[in-house]
Amino acid sequence: MPAPKQHDTDAFIDRAMRVFWSxxxxxxxxxxxxxxxxxxxxxxxxxxxxxxxxxxxxxxRYDERxxxxxxxxxxxxxxxxxxxxxxxxxxxxxxxxxxxxxxxxIVNSAVELAPHDPEIAAAVTASLGELRAFxxxxxxxxxxAGDIAPDLDAEATTTTLYALFLGLRVMSRANAPAAxxxxxxxxxxxxxx
Numbered sequence: 001m002p003a004p005k006q007h008d009t010d011a012f013i014d015r016a017m018r019v020f021w022s023x024x025x026x027x028x029x030x031x032x033x034x035x036x037x038x039x040x041x042x043x044x045x046x047x048x049x050x051x052x053x054x055x056x057x058x059x060x061r062y063d064e065r066x067x068x069x070x071x072x073x074x075x076x077x078x079x080x081x082x083x084x085x086x087x088x089x090x091x092x093x094x095x096x097x098x099x100x101x102x103x104x105x106i107v108n109s110a111v112e113l114a115p116h117d118p119e120i121a122a123a124v125t126a127s128l129g130e131l132r133a134f135x136x137x138x139x140x141x142x143x144x145a146g147d148i149a150p151d152l153d154a155e156a157t158t159t160t161l162y163a164l165f166l167g168l169r170v171m172s173r174a175n176a177p178a179a180x181x182x183x184x185x186x187x188x189x190x191x192x193x
Contacts, residue, residue, distance in 0.1 A: 017058035022101040062105040063127045071134045080141035088188045091168045092181040103173025135161045
């Protein structure tokens with residue numbers, strides 16, 4: 001029988017999320033989670049079936065706390081064209097800290113786990129679908145406002161921006177030079193005319 005839960009589950013998930021974000025799924029062991037969170041194995045297993053269960057909770061937390069808030073903040077901060085460019089600038093200029101490791105946990109998971117795990121693939125697909133929808137909606141709004149040419153192929157541009165943004169997040173994870181990341185930002189601006 002597992003030991004009774006003796007920790008704050010929300011705080012545990014937050015700390016576990018940062019470990020997975022920094023080390024990846026395969027690079028994180030239960031011992032790593034014990035060390036990073038201060039929660040003993042018995043208490044962990046009283047709340048979760050195993051590492052994968054913890055990872056799914058961490059992925060959901062990341063999507064809620066980082067991806068959703070990031071996009072909502074961009075939408076609230078300015079016009080649609082500016083929101084797109086701000087997304088690229090923020091990704092290019094991301095400062096890596098223990099609270100915010102390099103890259104994006106969703107994108108990292110898309111590369112590491114989604115090809116092999118249907119449940120994680122579904123979570124990643126849903127989250128990245130929201131990112132793609134963000135670009136598509138901002139383009140439509142900017143076209144309606146006259147900030148982007150009405151004859152711009154909105155679907156093709158959405159797909160290209162989406163791919164550039166995901167590539168930028170992978171480059172950030174790989175510690176690409178700032179000049180290379182800035183080239184991605186410049187290309188995104190050019191796409192919008």
